[in-house]
Amino acid sequence: MNQRPRILVLAALFVGVMVSMAIPSFAADKSVTITLPNSKVTINGQVVNNNYSKYPLIVYKDITYFPMTFSDCRFLGIESTWTGEKTGLLVDFTGVTAAYNPYLSSSQNKKSYSARIVSFPVKVNGKVVDISKEEYPFLSFRDITYFPMTWKYGVDAFGWDYKFDGKTGLVIQSKNIKVEQYQIPKTRLVEAYGEYEGKKSTAVMAKNGFVYYVTNKGAVMQAPLADISKAKAVFQLGIWSYGDGKQFDSHEFYEENRNAMLFFHSGGATMGSDHRYILKENGTVQKIQESYHETTLINNKLYMYYNGPMAGPGNLSVEELNASGSRSNLGSADYWFYSFCTTKGLPNLQMNGDELYIRASNVTGSQEGGGDYITDDPAVYKVNVSTNAVSRVSQSKDKVISAQISANTLYYMSASGEGSDCTYSIYKHSLIDGAESFMGSFKSELTWDQSFAVIGDHIYYLSNGALYRMGSNESLNPAAEAITMSVTGDHQEYLVCTFMETQQSKYRIMVFDQSGKAVFKTSDCGSNIVVEGNALYFYNITTETLCKAVIN
Structure with missing residues (x-):
C-alpha cells in the first residue's frame, strides 16, 4: 500500500x-x-x-x-x-x-x-x-x-x-486508557432475568490477584489473574428452594475492607436467610453471616443488627469471630437500630475508636393494644462498645437516610417530605468538637436506598436517577440514568458510578478520584468495579470479559 x-x-x-x-x-x-x-x-x-x-x-x-x-x-x-x-x-x-x-x-x-x-x-x-x-x-x-x-x-x-x-x-x-481483557470460562451461569437476561452472569469480580466467578453448576471459582486456567472451586451454591429446581441461590460478589466477599440469599423472603462469606486468598472462606442479622466484621468482631421478620428495638448485638454462641446484646432496648451507610463499598456499620456509629430510632412507646412501636425519625447515633452508652450525634430534625465517616468527620444525609418532592440535605459533623455545618440540599423522589458519597472534598449524590456533585446543577453524565454508585480503592479514594445502556448515555461507567477528576470513563457496560493501587478491574458486560485498566 x-x-x-x-x-x-x-x-x-x-x-x-x-x-x-x-x-x-x-x-x-x-x-x-x-x-x-x-x-x-x-x-x-x-x-x-x-x-x-x-x-x-x-x-x-x-x-x-x-x-x-x-x-x-x-x-x-x-x-x-x-x-x-x-x-x-x-x-x-x-x-x-x-x-x-x-x-x-x-x-x-x-x-x-x-x-x-x-x-x-x-x-x-x-x-x-x-x-x-x-x-x-x-x-x-x-x-x-x-x-x-x-x-x-x-x-x-x-x-x-x-x-x-x-x-x-x-x-x-x-x-x-487501554483496556486489557481476560477471557473467563464460558461454562458460567447465564442471567435468568433482568436487563442482561440471556447474557453470561455479571457476578464476576477481580480482587487481591484473583478473579471470582460462578460456573453453570453453581460452583464459586477462584482463579489467579496470572493464569485463569488454574481455577479451583472454593464454595458451592445451593439450588434456590423457591425456584424451578434449576436456579441457584441469588448471589453477588462485592468488596469490603479490602476483602473479596460473597453474598447469597437462600429460601423465600420471610423464611429465607442472607449469607455472607469472606473469600480468602488461600482458597478458603470465612462465614460472616447466615441469617437476617446484617453483619459487619470490624477488628475480628461481628457487629450486627437484626433486620428480618418481627424486627424491633434492642436489635443490636456483637459476637466474637469464630466463636459461635458468644453473641451478646449491644446498645439499649430503647432504640431500634439500622444500617449506618447505604453506599456500596462502604461498611454497613462503622467504628471510630470505641464508638460504633449506626443509625437508630428512639422508641417512645407502642400503639394501644400492642403492635407497632412509636419511634422518632432515624438519626445517627454512636454506641460505646465498652459501656453500651447510646448517644445521638446528628443534629438535623429530619430523618437520616445514610451516613459516612471520612477521617474525623461525619457526613450524613437527611430527608424531609414525601413522594417525588422530597428534599435531601447533607451535613458535615466534626467528631472532634461536635461542630456541624450544612453542606447543601437537592430535591429528588423519595427512595429507601438513596445514597451519597464523599471522596476528597467532593460530595456526590443521585437525584432522580442522575449523578451530581454538590455545588453544580449539571449532571456528570447528562441524560444518563444511574444504576449504582459505590466507593473503591485502597483508601476508599475513588467514586464509581454505573449507568443504563441507553442511546442517551455517553458513558456506562465513570470513575472519579479525590480531586474530582474523571480518571476513567467507558461506553462499555460493567459491574464489580474495583481499584487496587492504580489498577482498575471490572467485569465487562458488553464483551463478557474481565477488564483491567491502569489509571492515573
Missing part, C-alpha cells in the same frame, strides 16, 4: 447507527471503487481481521479508511454526535475508553466493493471541516460512514502515534 508524505493511513470510528440513519438524504450519487488493505493493521495491540469483519477497513485513493462504529470509535478515544441534517456530525477526542469488540461476520469479504461519497457537515474538535475541499472524502459503505485519517486528524486532532513498514504493516496507538 502506497504511503504519501505526512498522511496517516487510518480512519476514525464513530456511531455508525446514528450516522447511517441520516445518510440516505445526504449521500451523493457518485459511487467509487474501494478495496480491502493488503497490509496488516494493528490498533492498540489488536490485529484487525478484515477478511471476516462486517465493517472492514477499506482503501480509497491509496488511503486506508476506518468504519465509524460505536465500539471502535471509543476504542480509539473519540466520540461523535449526530446533530441533524443541517449541522451534521460532531467528532471529538475525549479520552473515552472501550474494550476491543470487533464486528465479525461468518462470510468472507471480497477484495473490492463499491462505496458512495457522502456530503454532510462535519466538525472535528469544534472546527468545521470543508467537505468540498477534502482530497479524501467521507464514504458510506454497508450503511456505515467511513472516515479518512490524514495527519491533521490522526496526529494533530486526536494525538495518535503510528508507524508503517513492510513487515509489521500499519500500527496505531491512541492516547486514551
Whole structure:
C-alpha cells in the first residue's frame, strides 16, 4: 500500500447507527471503487481481521479508511454526535475508553466493493471541516460512514502515534486508557432475568490477584489473574428452594475492607436467610453471616443488627469471630437500630475508636393494644462498645437516610417530605468538637436506598436517577440514568458510578478520584468495579470479559 508524505493511513470510528440513519438524504450519487488493505493493521495491540469483519477497513485513493462504529470509535478515544441534517456530525477526542469488540461476520469479504461519497457537515474538535475541499472524502459503505485519517486528524486532532513498514504493516496507538481483557470460562451461569437476561452472569469480580466467578453448576471459582486456567472451586451454591429446581441461590460478589466477599440469599423472603462469606486468598472462606442479622466484621468482631421478620428495638448485638454462641446484646432496648451507610463499598456499620456509629430510632412507646412501636425519625447515633452508652450525634430534625465517616468527620444525609418532592440535605459533623455545618440540599423522589458519597472534598449524590456533585446543577453524565454508585480503592479514594445502556448515555461507567477528576470513563457496560493501587478491574458486560485498566 502506497504511503504519501505526512498522511496517516487510518480512519476514525464513530456511531455508525446514528450516522447511517441520516445518510440516505445526504449521500451523493457518485459511487467509487474501494478495496480491502493488503497490509496488516494493528490498533492498540489488536490485529484487525478484515477478511471476516462486517465493517472492514477499506482503501480509497491509496488511503486506508476506518468504519465509524460505536465500539471502535471509543476504542480509539473519540466520540461523535449526530446533530441533524443541517449541522451534521460532531467528532471529538475525549479520552473515552472501550474494550476491543470487533464486528465479525461468518462470510468472507471480497477484495473490492463499491462505496458512495457522502456530503454532510462535519466538525472535528469544534472546527468545521470543508467537505468540498477534502482530497479524501467521507464514504458510506454497508450503511456505515467511513472516515479518512490524514495527519491533521490522526496526529494533530486526536494525538495518535503510528508507524508503517513492510513487515509489521500499519500500527496505531491512541492516547486514551487501554483496556486489557481476560477471557473467563464460558461454562458460567447465564442471567435468568433482568436487563442482561440471556447474557453470561455479571457476578464476576477481580480482587487481591484473583478473579471470582460462578460456573453453570453453581460452583464459586477462584482463579489467579496470572493464569485463569488454574481455577479451583472454593464454595458451592445451593439450588434456590423457591425456584424451578434449576436456579441457584441469588448471589453477588462485592468488596469490603479490602476483602473479596460473597453474598447469597437462600429460601423465600420471610423464611429465607442472607449469607455472607469472606473469600480468602488461600482458597478458603470465612462465614460472616447466615441469617437476617446484617453483619459487619470490624477488628475480628461481628457487629450486627437484626433486620428480618418481627424486627424491633434492642436489635443490636456483637459476637466474637469464630466463636459461635458468644453473641451478646449491644446498645439499649430503647432504640431500634439500622444500617449506618447505604453506599456500596462502604461498611454497613462503622467504628471510630470505641464508638460504633449506626443509625437508630428512639422508641417512645407502642400503639394501644400492642403492635407497632412509636419511634422518632432515624438519626445517627454512636454506641460505646465498652459501656453500651447510646448517644445521638446528628443534629438535623429530619430523618437520616445514610451516613459516612471520612477521617474525623461525619457526613450524613437527611430527608424531609414525601413522594417525588422530597428534599435531601447533607451535613458535615466534626467528631472532634461536635461542630456541624450544612453542606447543601437537592430535591429528588423519595427512595429507601438513596445514597451519597464523599471522596476528597467532593460530595456526590443521585437525584432522580442522575449523578451530581454538590455545588453544580449539571449532571456528570447528562441524560444518563444511574444504576449504582459505590466507593473503591485502597483508601476508599475513588467514586464509581454505573449507568443504563441507553442511546442517551455517553458513558456506562465513570470513575472519579479525590480531586474530582474523571480518571476513567467507558461506553462499555460493567459491574464489580474495583481499584487496587492504580489498577482498575471490572467485569465487562458488553464483551463478557474481565477488564483491567491502569489509571492515573
